[in-house]
Amino acid sequence: xxxxxxxxxxxxxxxxxxxxxxxxxxxxxxxxxxxxxxxxxxxxxxxxxxxxxxxxxxxxxxxxxxxxxxxxxxxxxxxxxxxxxxxxxxxxxxxxxxxxxxxxxxxxxxxxxxxxxxxxxxxxxxxxxxxxxxxxxxxxxxxxxxxxxxxxxxxxxxxxxxxxxxxxxxxxxxxxxxxxxxxxxxxxxxxxxxxxxxxxxxxx
Numbered sequence: 001x002x003x004x005x006x007x008x009x010x011x012x013x014x015x016x017x018x019x020x021x022x023x024x025x026x027x028x029x030x031x032x033x034x035x036x037x038x039x040x041x042x043x044x045x046x047x048x049x050x051x052x053x054x055x056x057x058x059x060x061x062x063x064x065x066x067x068x069x070x071x072x073x074x075x076x077x078x079x080x081x082x083x084x085x086x087x088x089x090x091x092x093x094x095x096x097x098x099x100x101x102x103x104x105x106x107x108x109x110x111x112x113x114x115x116x117x118x119x120x121x122x123x124x125x126x127x128x129x130x131x132x133x134x135x136x137x138x139x140x141x142x143x144x145x146x147x148x149x150x151x152x153x154x155x156x157x158x159x160x161x162x163x164x165x166x167x168x169x170x171x172x173x174x175x176x177x178x179x180x181x182x183x184x185x186x187x188x189x190x191x192x193x194x195x196x197x198x199x200x201x202x203x204x
Contacts, residue, residue, distance in 0.1 A: 003027075003050070005042040018045045029053055095121055096136050103155055103184050115186045116151030127166045131158040141169060141185075150186040157182035 007019040016037040019030045031049045040048075051069060099118045102110055110118065125137040138153045146152065156164075156172065160180050167175075176183045 003029075003046045005045055008038060008045060010036050010038050018049050020046050020049050099155070100134075100136050100157065104157070104182075109187070109189050112148035112150035112186055116149060116153070119151060119153040119155055122155065125156065125164045127164060130161060130163040132161060133158055137164070139169070139172075143169075144185075148186075148188065155184040157184060 003020045003022045005018060006021050008016060010016050011032065013036055014034065016033045016035065017030070018033055018037070019028070021028050029049050031052050033045070033048050033052070037045060037048070048069075099122055102118060103115065119138050122136055122138045125139050131137060135158050137156050137158075139156060141152050141154050144152050154169075158181055162175075162181060172181065172183060175181045
């Protein structure tokens with residue numbers, strides 16, 4: 001027997017009406033499926049409708065079919081979730097790289113408010129997490145007193161594989177001296193010399 005989809009439309013965001021027909025012998029089934037399934041193929045929709053009909057006519061077989069369908073949907077969901085997580089990780093990596101490049105550009109110091117906003121985009125250090133070389137995270141420096149709206153966060157740049165165990169800032173500074181990590185804080189730029197103090201040379 002060969003069924004065809006003769007009508008389908010989303011009743012709302014959570015339900016899709018599907019009508020299928022068979023010519024010989026003439027058979028008609030109209031069912032409402034859960035979810036927006038308007039983008040699925042006719043073959044998939046036909047099987048979904050027939051599966052729902054089977055559940056109604058033979059609950060035992062229908063439940064088995066439903067369990068199989070749910071298992072398949074769960075697997076597809078896990079794949080889509082993994083793809084989504086991978087894309088999020090890619091975006092985060094690019095964002096972290098941009099912050100790292102700007103913060104470590106000592107020749108062009110950031111405006112303090114831009115520095116604050118940049119570090120707010122980077123995740124706070126997670127105790128027990130192992131960071132790979134060139135990864136970054138931030139920490140709050142509660143003892144810091146803001147003068148220019150630069151915020152209280154500092155950036156940690158990992159140079160060697162490093163597991164953050166909640167070390168206080170003074171311990172991290174020792175690791176900074178050893179080169180295992182780099183600590184980046186906003187530093188107030190040195191004031192420019194007044195024009196009267198600039199080095200000049202008399203031209204005759």
